[in-house]
């Protein structure tokens with residue numbers, strides 16, 4: 785077990801993830817640990833290229849990043865968010881912010897996590913309403929709000945638009 789990862793991911797969480805990976809017939813190799821660690825450290829939405837750029841000096845190939853991210857997504861460690869045909873990934877388990885809504889800025893392309901408590905409660909209400917009205921069971925939600933972020937709105941105001 786690498787020293788670095790021990791400090792970033794709680795030992796119990798890492799143990800759980802390792803078992804999950806093994807139960808699905810894979811191994812948590814050193815490269816996969818690095819990728820996992822980067823998700824914990826960065827705590828944001830990452831593309832395969834972002835991960836590769838960060839870890840290529842650590843002997844992690846682009847093919848390894850692709851394959852690992854796919855495995856992690858299949859077994860529920862990561863969640864995939866597709867924006868304009870591009871895949872972004874974020875932690876799904878042991879995330880600091882499990883329940884949130886995504887907002888994408890059309891100007892700077894930033895993806896923002898909306899995670900205020902009131903919004904999260906409305907989100908749960910909406911889930912419940914959809915389930916009740918349509919008599920179904922929801923496992924996951926994938927809504928993307930699109931518009932201008934706070935920063936870009938300020939630029940707009942400043943430019944007098």
Ligand SMILES: [Zn+2]
Pocket residue numbers: 889890891892893894932933934935936937
């Ligand atoms: Zn923006």
Ligand SMILES: [Zn+2]
Pocket residue numbers: 829874884886896897
């Ligand atoms: Zn997110």
